[in-house]
Every structure is written in structure tokens, then in C-alpha cells.
Amino acid sequence: MQMIAKATEKVRVRFPPSPTGFLHIGSLRTALYNYLFARKHGGEFILRIEDTDRARSVPGGVESIIRTLEWAGIEYDEGPQLAPSPGLRPSSPLGRGEGEGKGEHGPYVQSERLDIYKKYAEQLIKKSKAYYCTCTPQRLEELRQAQMERKEPTRYDGQCRKLSNSKLQIANSSYVIRLKVPRTGKTKFEDIIHGKLEFENKLIDDQVLMKSDGYPTYHLANVVDDHLMKISHVIRGEEWLSSNPKHILLYKALGWKPPQFAHLPLLLNSDHSKLSKRQGDVAVEDYIKKGYLREALINFVALLGFNPRADKELYTIDELIDEFDLAKVNKSGAVVNFEKLDWMNGSYIRHMPLDELVTLTMPFLPTDDMKLARKVVALEQERLKKLSDLSEATEFFFVEIPHYEPEILIWKKSPKESVAPNLQALHDFLSDYDGTWDANALESAIKLWIEQKSRGVGEILWPMRVALSGRLASPPPFDIAAILGKTRTLARLEYAIKLAKKL
């Protein structure tokens, strides 16, 4: 794909979130694709904060985004830096930003670049490529309504475009600056993912460049910054595809060469609408809280819209970098399949070294005892889908006696009258047992004893397991007994016998 990386042009990509809340899972994928592309081509990845909508920016928004990227291990080379503070996960180095994190193209926060946008907007006015517009929002709204009723395309009617561009004109009124879009011809460009595209100029609106509050719109700020920051490839969501001709026209008006574009397919809800909060969590923070591993979430999100190989599902970040290819990114939207995320996360959990897993799961356990935690986690490791499952799954280890419905002590293949005597026999055997109290020794001793008594394995082991765990499903009874120790094991058996007698 010679259109991707020309030897002469350094690959520089950017991820430009708005600090309007938490990082969206779709944004995480966009950030990841940009990151993969940059790393693959030895380029640079820039984080830029687009806070030009003052009403929607929220306090702490920038920090939240940076922390989340940090958690995900997506490092940026240039961009705003946070004051050092105890992070979420110390193991992930933040971008090797230059110095203060400003880089040579900073600042990387748009609200700190207002004079730059103003300068270019005025330049466009001088060149007659843009004009002041004093139309009120009410007039614009009425205009739109009328156009809708007449079934015409909605667009600005150009009332102020005809006026002369003087400061006088705007003297005492609130105004915006609009781009003077050509009325004829077509705007063409080539998208790396979608190929050649063209739009009729007469259908493109005279885009607002500067708002009346002195802030630029996305369109202006984005184009100016991408140019000034020497961005080579704009990789963003497909919701931007329709406005791309406006951006191309803007580059042209400013006399700049546009970068290359790649518009990524959208992430969808199961009903195929654009992924939204209604149908599950979309904030990456929610996934962190629930105990999804960063490796799993990255792997999962990477495969939404892209699949390098036919028969491989699990990729490390290095493999993803290696295999990443914008030309292989899908064109159609992808429904987010959360069940697959669970499977993938479980798979990563199972393959994780135990000590690492224990460290990550400590917040989900009601104990500070690392040795105990290690044993408990080892038992549950292959059962977990996400770390937060551990709290509930292991609760029975940390209570005095677990409570449960007595009926669940009954094994499906044996009569309820046998439960109490079976448990009593087991209790007596265990209280006399003086071998090693670990899972293996207990298992062979108990199984041997069952055989000698010529009983079924199930009629002893099922009630034993329920007595120790209080649950229909749990790890094997020997493992639980080993962790519980002899005293607590016997106590739980005694409690179960009491219940069983009433059955």
C-alpha cells in the first residue's frame, strides 16, 4: 500500500478526544488503531484535547481520558501531561513526551490555542474565502424548518455571504465566521478504507468556522491543528465521513495539503444503532471497575472491524502492531459482542501468572492476607470471567459459616434421608484423620475411605462440597477443605448435619 507510508513523509497520527465525560469504548478503539498504525510505521502518536465546546466540557475530563489511556497502555509521544500522581497501574509508562509534555507543536489543548484559530479565520476573511455572518439562531432555525417542509436540503441560505466583509457590519452584533463553500463543482478525495469518494459542492453547507463565543468549531480547529502538528493520517470514526468534504475545502482555502484519511466503521449496539449507554456500559472506566484486563479489552476492541488472520483470536499488543493494516480494516459497522469479551477476558485470566493475578484481584477480596488470597484465587482462576466475579465466588471462604437452603445438600441420585448419616460418617472419619491436611492427601484418603465403605462417590462428595461452600457450584471439596483447615471444615460439616436432620 504505497498510499499509506511514503518514505519521505513521517507518519504522525493523532487522537483528539473531547473531555465531555469518560472515554468511550469506541474512542478506545480509535485511539488504539491510531497507536497501532503509528507504532507499525515507526511514527508518532499525538494526544490532543478538543475542548472547544465550553458547555460540554466537564471538570476532570482530561485527567480521566489520560488515566484511561495510561491504564490501557496506549502511550502517546506528544500531548498534555498530568502532574505525577499515584496512578492506576504503575507498570504502564506514559508517553515519552518531550519535556513538559508540550512537544514542539504544543500546546495540545485547543482552548489554549484560541489566538491561532482566530488568526487563520481572519486570514480566510481577508482572502475572501470566509465571511462574517450575523444571522440569529432563530432565523437559522426558521430557515431549516422551511427547507424541511419544502423537502429541500437544509443549508445556510447565504444571506450574509452577499454582504461586504467589513468590521462595520459586525460592529454591534454577535457574529460567526462561515466558510465560503464553492457553489459548483465536486469535492473528491480518497479514503484509505472506503476508496474514492466525491460530493457535490452545492450540497455542502457554508460551515461555521468561528462561533460567536470566540471559540472555533471542530472543523476549523481540527484542520488547523492537524496541519500545524504535521499530521500525516487522520484515522477517525465514520461519523466524520460526511463532513470530510468540508475539511478538504478548508485545507484548500487555507492553501494546505490535506493529510490522508481513514474512516473507521462504527461500533454498534445489538440493535445495530450507534453504540450507546442504553444497552450496556460504554465507558472504559466501567470495564476497568468490573475487572476486565487491559490485555483482553485491547485485544477485543482491536478485533472489532479488523482481523489479520482467519484462525487466530488472541493477540498480544506487539502482534497487533505487527499485523496492523489500515487497508484490511472493515467497511461495515460492528456490533459489540460482550459475550465474546467475557470469553476473551476469562481466557486471559486463565493464562495469567498466578502472582500477577493475585495482585490485580486483591481489591476484590475482603482480606489483606496475601497467602490466603493466593490459594483462593488459584482455585477460582479457571472459573473467572472478570475479576469482580471473585467477590461473590469466594465469599464463602470469608464467612464463619455460609448459609444456604438445606435442600441443596441432597444429591440428585440419593435419598434425602441418607444426607445426615453420610455427612456424620464423613465428619467422624475426618475428625480422626491425622494425615496431611492438603487437597491431594485429603482426596486420596477420602476416596479410599468411600471405597472401603462401598458407597458412591457422589453421595458423599456432593453434600460435603455443599456443606463447605454453601453453593450449588463451586471448586472441589478437597481444595476447599484444605484452605478452610480442619477445625472450620468440621464445623461446617456439623452445621450441615444439623440442617440435614430436618430434611
Added chain:
RNA sequence: GGCGCCAUCGUCUAGUCUGGUCUAGGACACAAGCUUUUCAAGCUUGGUACCCGGGUUCGAAUCCCGGUGGCGCUACCA
């Protein structure tokens, strides 16, 4: 309404550019079986897809045209 994008199992996808090896492959989920005190894991097996209609061709999931459907945009939001 206008403009644009898209279209392979329920879902993520491989295959489409360079038509035959595709009676369409993998994964998740589902079902059955093995193992087993239960669950999980693991292994084995199974069902389900080329949106529709034309055309080009000896041959089309793949190329062309027309429908249909879905989605996105249509703001002084990004």
C-alpha cells in the same frame, strides 16, 4: 426529506481487489457427548450465513446494473 456509507452464520469475522481449490473456513454463543460430586476448564461432534433480482462468464460470495434494507451526517456538538 437531502446527502453519504455499508451489506457472508444470532454476533465478530476469513474469503471479494487478482472469478474456479468455497458442497463458504475460524471464533463467541447455543446443543449433544466424553470427563466428572457440582461448576468451570479441556476434548469431540452438530446446526445455522454469501440481502433480493437481473446481467457478464464455461463458471460469481467474488465483476457490472437495479432494487431493498441498515446505519451515519444533515448544529454557533464533537
